[in-house]
Amino acid sequence: MSVKVTQPRAGEPPLTVVEPAHRLLDLDLRALWQYRELLYFLIWRDVKVRYKQTAIGFTWVIIQPLVTMVIFTVIFGNFANIPSDGLPYPIFSFTALLPWSYFAQALGQSGRSLVGNAGLISKVYFPRLVIPLVAVSSPLVDFAVSFLVLLGMMVWFSVTPTWGVLLLPVFLLLAALTAFAVGLWLSALNVRYRDVSQLMPFLVQVWMYASPVIYPVSTIPEKWRLLYSLNPMVGVIEGFRWALLGKSSPDFTVMAVGSAIVLLLLAGGLVYFKRVESSFADVI
Amino acid sequence: MSQTVIRVENLSKQYVLGALRHDTLRDQLAAGMRRLAGRGTASPDQNRIWALQDVSFAVDQGEIIGVIGRNGSGKSTLLKILARITRPTRGRATIRGQVGSLLEVGTGFHAELTGRENIYLNGAILGMSRQETQRKFDEIVAFAEVEKFIDTPVKRYSSGMYLRLAFAVAAHLESEILLVDEVLAVGDAAFQKKCLGKMGSIVDEGRTILFVSHNMTAIQGLCSRAIWLDLGQMLEDGPTQQVVSNYLRSNASGTHAEQTWDDFASAPGSDEVRLHRVAARPRDGQPQDAITVLDPVVLEFEYWNQQPGLHLNLSLFVHNEQGIMVFNTAPLHEPVWHGRPFPVGLFRSVCHIPGSLLNDGTYRVTLLVVKDQAIVLSRHADILTFEVQDSSAARGAWHGQWPGVVRPLLEWETELRATLSGAPVERDSSTTARS
Numbered sequence: 001m002s003v004k005v006t007q008p009r010a011g012e013p014p015l016t017v018v019e020p021a022h023r024l025l026d027l028d029l030r031a032l033w034q035y036r037e038l039l040y041f042l043i044w045r046d047v048k049v050r051y052k053q054t055a056i057g058f059t060w061v062i063i064q065p066l067v068t069m070v071i072f073t074v075i076f077g078n079f080a081n082i083p084s085d086g087l088p089y090p091i092f093s094f095t096a097l098l099p100w101s102y103f104a105q106a107l108g109q110s111g112r113s114l115v116g117n118a119g120l121i122s123k124v125y126f127p128r129l130v131i132p133l134v135a136v137s138s139p140l141v142d143f144a145v146s147f148l149v150l151l152g153m154m155v156w157f158s159v160t161p162t163w164g165v166l167l168l169p170v171f172l173l174l175a176a177l178t179a180f181a182v183g184l185w186l187s188a189l190n191v192r193y194r195d196v197s198q199l200m201p202f203l204v205q206v207w208m209y210a211s212p213v214i215y216p217v218s219t220i221p222e223k224w225r226l227l228y229s230l231n232p233m234v235g236v237i238e239g240f241r242w243a244l245l246g247k248s249s250p251d252f253t254v255m256a257v258g259s260a261i262v263l264l265l266l267a268g269g270l271v272y273f274k275r276v277e278s279s280f281a282d283v284i
Numbered sequence: 285m286s287q288t289v290i291r292v293e294n295l296s297k298q299y300v301l302g303a304l305r306h307d308t309l310r311d312q313l314a315a316g317m318r319r320l321a322g323r324g325t326a327s328p329d330q331n332r333i334w335a336l337q338d339v340s341f342a343v344d345q346g347e348i349i350g351v352i353g354r355n356g357s358g359k360s361t362l363l364k365i366l367a368r369i370t371r372p373t374r375g376r377a378t379i380r381g382q383v384g385s386l387l388e389v390g391t392g393f394h395a396e397l398t399g400r401e402n403i404y405l406n407g408a409i410l411g412m413s414r415q416e417t418q419r420k421f422d423e424i425v426a427f428a429e430v431e432k433f434i435d436t437p438v439k440r441y442s443s444g445m446y447l448r449l450a451f452a453v454a455a456h457l458e459s460e461i462l463l464v465d466e467v468l469a470v471g472d473a474a475f476q477k478k479c480l481g482k483m484g485s486i487v488d489e490g491r492t493i494l495f496v497s498h499n500m501t502a503i504q505g506l507c508s509r510a511i512w513l514d515l516g517q518m519l520e521d522g523p524t525q526q527v528v529s530n531y532l533r534s535n536a537s538g539t540h541a542e543q544t545w546d547d548f549a550s551a552p553g554s555d556e557v558r559l560h561r562v563a564a565r566p567r568d569g570q571p572q573d574a575i576t577v578l579d580p581v582v583l584e585f586e587y588w589n590q591q592p593g594l595h596l597n598l599s600l601f602v603h604n605e606q607g608i609m610v611f612n613t614a615p616l617h618e619p620v621w622h623g624r625p626f627p628v629g630l631f632r633s634v635c636h637i638p639g640s641l642l643n644d645g646t647y648r649v650t651l652l653v654v655k656d657q658a659i660v661l662s663r664h665a666d667i668l669t670f671e672v673q674d675s676s677a678a679r680g681a682w683h684g685q686w687p688g689v690v691r692p693l694l695e696w697e698t699e700l701r702a703t704l705s706g707a708p709v710e711r712d713s714s715t716t717a718r719s
């Protein structure tokens with residue numbers, strides 16, 4: 001925003017200048033760093049409230065992906081006979097559902113995050129980026145819980161992970177960045193245009209069919225692969241399957257293309273978000 | 285030596301009013317299409333208002349400044365700009381020191397979380413570090429008087445407890461500059477008193493405060509200097525007493541403290557009786573003068589009687605801001621004309637309301653013209669409005685809203701009946717006091 005906070009020399013109070021002029025992009029990472037405790041407390045609030053509100057809180061987080069997996073296995077694995085690269089369909093789909101559920105949740109929450117925190121935004125100052133950051137961070141707790149379920153399934157189906165498991169955090173980060181980048185756009189647009197939030201469930205659904213959640217990448221014809229890999233979640237899900245199940249060897253160009261797309265989306269999202277953020281409090 | 289900590293230069297803020305903003309993407313796209321097709325206006329005449337216009341002032345360290353003005357005059361907008369919540373359209377503000385803003389109590393409170401959890405959360409939202417909150421924790425809980433409920437979700441709190449807790453967190457902010465917007469109007473009288481006391485002690489610590497309030501007594505009690513905003517512009521910046529009394533005078537003239545109808549035919553009333561003039565004034569002043577809680581108030585009514593021999597009386601209903609009817613009165617004991625037939629002519633009836641009876645606030649008077657003590661000839665709703673202002677002479681150290689529909693000055697007596705040793709007390713050691 002148009003605000004300059006000059007860090008004081010020792011013992012002097014900070015000097016803040018508020019004025020209308022704006023630069024193209026000033027991320028103001030120092031302000032974000034100063035407000036890291038707020039970030040932490042807001043994540044903590046989201047998690048606490050989520051696990052407090054539902055009577056079966058914790059169990060619910062486990063049951064949801066499990067039920068989805070069972071449904072997928074029955075419908076797609078059995079009736080539709082969708083191939084699963086020679087893996088048991090339940091674990092094949094659950095490995096994809098893990099990053100996918102996280103992504104869907106993070107995207108939905110971040111898209112709605114600014115409007116959902118309208119009270120905060122119109123009454124207190126803090127770097128607005130905190131809000132979508134919180135939204136993509138708090139679903140990580142659900143992710144961790146379902147991850148334990150996956151570990152149990154791997155023991156059950158006697159699947160041994162590869163060394164690629166060490167790269168899992170990288171794939172998770174890619175999923176988080178994708179959700180964050182798209183979330184930046186959606187949340188900022190949603191402040192202005194309230195119908196954006198109605199579009200979001202539709203977007204998530206279409207996106208799922210465009211990602212290899214219920215089917216393997218191998219079903220996509222070779223000539224469409226490059227276009228297909230423009231979807232960053234393709235790389236993420238492939239990465240998860242490779243790291244945990246070790247069957248299909250990953251296509252690293254897919255991941256590189258996906259990452260490049262994410263970076264583009266992220267840069268654009270940051271510029272757009274920063275450009276409109278000073279009017280959030282006025283419009284919201 | 286005091287240093288300037290806030291400098292505001294030609295600060296202006298323009299808002300686009302809601303109705304013409306494109307609120308859905310669909311509308312926006314449709315409008316874009318129309319524009320492409322060359323139809324519709326290129327940029328619709330947007331409804332813009334200046335919420336703040338060329339406001340400039342400077343605040344020295346340790347000053348406590350009251351910001352007053354009518355609803356929509358730009359007070360909150362000013363604080364929001366200084367708090368960096370929104371940015372100005374023009375002009376700039378320079379602030380030296382850490383700013384804490386208190387534009388609302390309980391921002392970010394979550395009903396499902398306990399009192400303890402909310403204290404930490406709200407502290408972080410207001411910009412306190414965790415250690416700071418930890419250090420102040422016991423003090424906050426004690427101030428809010430919620431020790432027993434600290435581990436209960438705040439959704440189980442009474443609304444008073446909730447507000448007390450919310451204010452308590454904010455009151456323990458340690459920033460050098462505090463921006464406070466109308467947040468003292470919370471809780472019961474006892475708690476308001478406590479809040480004002482807390483504000484007072486913050487002032488004593490030498491911190492700088494910008495304090496927005498509609499409570500003139502609190503402004504007068506706390507601030508030495510006041511800024512008066514009207515329609516986004518600064519009308520006056522000076523010593524509190526002067527600014528406040530100018531502001532109150534301008535408000536009083538905005539209401540119908542006096543109305544006159546010179547044209548008989550169009551004057552309100554019935555065929556029998558038409559009004560000529562109505563006015564409310566302090567007994568020793570003019571209709572545009574301010575009325576304080578101590579002043580006797582005079583309500584005057586002049587009216588033409590057109591029909592000879594009518595048995596007339598007026599009847600007044602006086603309502604306060606909350607819509608409560610404070611009293612109804614009629615001149616049934618008026619010594620000269622009551623019960624006598626009225627000849628044709630211009631009459632004047634005056635109602636005297638004693639001083640120290642009405643509480644401060646705005647009163648609306650409804651007038652009924654009654655024939656034979658039974659038939660209403662005409663009814664004039666809210667024909668007069670007058671404002672009774674608080675007076676610092678009328679109260680002690682207490683700055684909050686004085687509760688009650690009326691505020692009579694009553695006779696009190698206190699006497700010492702016995703000493704601790706049980707020895708009888710002589711009769712003349714009793715004291716009488718008026719409160």
Ligand SMILES: Nc1ncnc2c1ncn2[C@@H]1O[C@H](COP(=O)(O)OP(=O)(O)OP(=O)(O)O)[C@@H](O)[C@H]1O
Binds near residue numbers: 299334359
């Ligand atoms: N976000 C906004 N969008 C459009 N107009 C706004 C917005 N916020 C405030 N305004 C307008 O700006 C003007 C000043 O509002 P502001 O809230 O500063 O008044 P105020 O002095 O605080 O009033 P009050 O005493 O009622 O609190 C008002 O006319 C209001 O309608």
Ligand SMILES: [Mg+2]
Binds near residue numbers: 359466
């Ligand atoms: Mg306001």
